[in-house]
Amino acid sequence: MIQLIGVTKTYPNGVGALYDINLHVGKEEFMFIVGPSGAGKTTLLRMLYKEESPTMGEVIVDRVKVNNLTAEQVPYLRRNIGVVFQDYKLLPKRTVYENVAFALQVTGTPHFQVRRRVMQALELVALLRKANSFPDELSGGEKQRTCIARAIVNNPPILLADEPTGSLDPTTSWDIIQLLDKINKRNTTVLVATHNKSIVDGMKKRVVALEGGRMIRDQQLGAYSGERLSNA
Amino acid sequence: MIQLIGVTKTYPNGVGALYDINLHVGKEEFMFIVGPSGAGKTTLLRMLYKEESPTMGEVIVDRVKVNNLTAEQVPYLRRNIGVVFQDYKLLPKRTVYENVAFALQVTGTPHFQVRRRVMQALELVALLRKANSFPDELSGGEKQRTCIARAIVNNPPILLADEPTGSLDPTTSWDIIQLLDKINKRNTTVLVATHNKSIVDGMKKRVVALEGGRMIRDQQLGAYSGERLSNA
Amino acid sequence: MLSTLTFFISESFISLRRNGLMTMVAVGTITVSLCIFGFFLLSIINMSNIVSNLGTKVDLVAYASQPLTDTEAENVRLQISRIDGVKEAKWISKDKAWKDFKEEFSDRLKLEEIVDSNPLPDTFFVKMLNPELSAKVSKEIARISLIEEVGFNPNLVDKIETLVEAFRIGGLMLVFLLSLATLLIVVNTIRLTVLARETEIVIMRLVGATRSFIRWPFIIEGIILGMLGSGISIVIIKFTYEAIIVRLQNALPFVTLFTNHFWIGCVYFLVAIVGVLLGMLGGYISVNKQLKEEN
Amino acid sequence: MLSTLTFFISESFISLRRNGLMTMVAVGTITVSLCIFGFFLLSIINMSNIVSNLGTKVDLVAYASQPLTDTEAENVRLQISRIDGVKEAKWISKDKAWKDFKEEFSDRLKLEEIVDSNPLPDTFFVKMLNPELSAKVSKEIARISLIEEVGFNPNLVDKIETLVEAFRIGGLMLVFLLSLATLLIVVNTIRLTVLARETEIVIMRLVGATRSFIRWPFIIEGIILGMLGSGISIVIIKFTYEAIIVRLQNALPFVTLFTNHFWIGCVYFLVAIVGVLLGMLGGYISVNKQLKEEN
């Protein structure tokens, strides 16, 4: 489903964020990306929906070479990838409902379906009460859950979640991860970049670890830190 | 140092965020505020530096009634309170260095001192390398650390940290909390709102728990969840 | 298709309302620009009108070689008016001409003391359809029997006519430049509103919106802004202009201000068209600029 | 104190540079507005200039009661010029007047055929300092011996003078309104740039900046924007005006365009002042509005 071949990324200001990443993620996989702050997790995810392009190497998503996509084709790639952004990226002048609905409206979903599916998604993240609030009127965790609802609302075949539990309490975090797992079971590829040790350790899924832009570990049934796994 | 008397907050859109909060925090205390997403943690902190005013009740900081402060006096209150904002609130068109320096410049600190102290603060959060980057060019964790550096750079007598480790890996998180603890030992009142269970449990400090806007627990040497403490 | 259009339009209205202050500022700027534009148009029209009225309406003057009877005069008049390029010819009898002349120069000339008989000939004032044909027409008139001499209009009037011409050309140029200036201001205003919503556009792109999906609401917003701006400025122009007309007509009764409803309607129409077009163009140019910057 | 000022100024420059596109757009708008303003000022000056030149420079005309010798004429001329309110008096001898008259009316009047002697009196053209005193002065002139009659200037010139007056008043009003419009556009433009930086201002407040600390860099930014805008527009106006003068002088040689360097300098100065003042005021008004909204 997702393939990175020798991907290297240097940002325009000269900062090297990724070096020679080779990675293959299958159609039904659930994978964690871990690593210290600044390791390149977000950068790696950005390549997949072409927010950034690799300086070198090839990114292939669903058999399409992402590098070759024109500006006109990119929106169609993005509609197949739900993204939970680390900084939420909610439309500031739109309510929670409208923010989630937007992801459906861009695909031309009929009006009556939009309402039903948005409400469903908001219910999954327990935000029905806040449907008519603007992002400014939400707590940090509520913003994050809005972003999660938007990412899953149109059942994309790929779901990328960048630190999806950073502003959530442990109980809610666990609920959200269970939700992602359920979505994964419905044939969705799920990639989660996270710092949440207890979740990574608890899920026992594939773990890829980055450090300083290099891939230092790729384990099935992995845990947050490599050492601890060997201990266990 | 900090006193809340019967504080109730209802936001203009009718959402009740806090109900009858009574709280006293001493000069040298280190206190955690915990609670699920939307419990009112951020709202409580906002009262202290007058980003929001209580609907009812009294907020007293350093013997000053915050409610009575005029718009002209508020900046002087804020200079005594370092805040790590949950959403960072970095100035987008300024570099990391300039963002941190700004907190000193508003107080009229002489130029030669500014440089020294900013560099010191950036070193504490391990961001010297990124001094000339703009917020757009930072990873989530780097933004958060910039915000921490800005909050501590002018040694304020009070430090409020709202989810200061939400975007940080466990190791860095622990380092940051140790830093806050060190600052607390130098006679600074520190309030930390957080979801990070392992940190709260590990520090064994005073814990105040909110739920649905009400204070449901206030324990010295507390842990993240009340039940677990009783188990321990 | 229709539902998409409705969606875009409702999107535009929502965004205009939620960006309230910005909308007001933009409409204000557009209104001011269009007011300047409209008043300028009206001024140009009026001034060239006033300046043309200053000169007599006569292009050519023909003098009879001998005193004419009424029939002869009417005959000559008809002959003149039938010439190609002549708009109308008017006969001033010898007696009337002498009376007018004496009236006009009574304080300067003591003619009556010396001249008993009327020294002036019968005169025909000729108005041209196309003043450029004057030379040709004057030759043809001279060929009519009973006409002795044909003169062009007096010097001052000549100058004024040239001036009016210059006025018209200069005015047109100025209107053109001013339209350009208005366009610039409106585009800039809308560009600033789009710039302020850069984040919004970036986020829309990130969640899979195509360019045209983003573009349309902005263009419609531009059109609505333009319509609001031109509507308000037309109302302002209308009331101010009518107030000015009344006052000026009293102060300067001999100056005929432009009150032809059709042409004033045209000015309003032009202001409306320019406003809407500018809004649309402004919306298009600025959102496009923004969209071009990525990729 | 000085270091704070330096800090504010460097802050302004940094922010202008980092908000590059927005700065350019704002300067563009200000430039366009000031260009309209400047050209309008120059047009008003020139038009009232042209219109005054259309009329003769004469306010009153006095006719002698009998033929005068050179000495007598000079004597009368001096007497007239000494009257309060008179700017200058000019003697046109009987002979010169007759020659001029015949030249002007040669095609219309067959005077020579009937009139042998010159029917015109010696004439004095009187220019007033203050046209409103005309009635009083005309009575005084009439009292001078050798003067028979005093007349006002001919009808057409009269009309033109009133028109020039109307032009001046209307022009002043228009300049005032246009300044207001320019102010509005500039304030709006700067307000939009401030609006776009709302977040920035809010954050600054949250980390303890006082209002004046936030305000000053914005005001200085406004001044710099105004200076840039007026500088560019002065250059544009200068070159365009000079190009127009050359061309127009060739096309309409009898129209004297305004080329007095001092007054044109004044126009440029005014544009510069207006630009800087507008920028400052714009910066102040808009950031203040933003700061007022909290608390």
Ligand SMILES: Nc1ncnc2c1ncn2[C@@H]1O[C@H](COP(=O)(O)OP(=O)(O)OP(=O)(O)O)[C@@H](O)[C@H]1O
């Ligand atoms: N737009 C950008 N321009 C320049 N450098 C950037 C940009 N975005 C990120 N970087 C740099 O690239 C490196 C990797 O950043 P990235 O955001 O991928 O880290 P991360 O693993 O997501 O970290 P975190 O856990 O803190 O979010 C960092 O050093 C960061 O400063």
Ligand SMILES: Nc1ncnc2c1ncn2[C@@H]1O[C@H](COP(=O)(O)OP(=O)(O)OP(=O)(O)O)[C@@H](O)[C@H]1O
């Ligand atoms: N500006 C606002 N206007 C209206 N309602 C608000 C505003 N800010 C917060 N709220 C609401 O008040 C409640 C408390 O919010 P608050 O931000 O204090 O929660 P929190 O405890 O910080 O949660 P989190 O852990 O998710 O950050 C929430 O229901 C939220 O939706």
Ligand SMILES: [Mg+2]
């Ligand atoms: Mg990241």
Ligand SMILES: [Mg+2]
């Ligand atoms: Mg919060």
